[in-house]
Amino acid sequence: MTTAKIRRSAINEAIRDAAIREFARNGLAGTSTQAIASSAGISKAQLHYxxxxxxxxxxxxxxxxxxxxxxxxxxxxxxxxxxxxxxNYVRNKVEHALEHPDVSRFFANEMARGAPEMGDYWEPLRASVEEANDTIRTWIDAGKIAPIDPLLFQINIWAVTQHYAEYEAQARKLMGTPEGQPMDAERIIAEASALFLRRCGLDEQGRRI
Structure with a gap:
């Protein structure tokens, strides 16, 4: 990759990250291109290029x-x-929520206003969810886990794990974690994992109970 392409890629990434931050905090209507440019460390003219x-x-x-x-x-x-x-799923979701909270907030804001911009993105999301539903049904049919509703099981995992991004201020205050310090990821992961394993009729070692 040439130096010019590397620089262009870096600027595109900076713009995307800045856009996520600004849209997550202020929504589409409340975000200006000037705010995105400033957050990305470039001029407004550069942004529009x-x-x-x-x-x-x-x-x-x-x-x-x-x-x-x-x-x-x-x-x-x-x-x-x-x-x-x-x-693994719970760990990945929790770690991502804690490390990239603005991503969850961006998506939550879009859902909260009725998802008007989702359009064609629903189909790939639905396909991914249905793949996981099939996996869960396979586990149920094989007697590896207790019968559960595959779709609601996934939605409930999202609700629990993304809470720590979407309601970060509340979680920090109640857990006694000051701003700027990392929340206790392992504590959150352990509790959430135990919760969802139990719902599947499994103990924390993965044995049927």
């Missing part, structure tokens, strides 16, 4: 998040050991 409009940038970021989440989070890659798959 790289994007066509604020609205198109929002769409690009939304598509990136859906695609990235499909790559990061999957219950379909560990068919043989449901306990390991669930523990």
């Amino acid at each position: 790289y994007i066509t409009s604020k609205e198109d940038l929002y769409q690009d970021v939304l598509g990136y998040i859906v695609s990235h989440w499909r790559e990061l989070f999957s219950l379909s890659s560990s068919l043989e050991d449901p306990a390991e798959a669930i523990r």
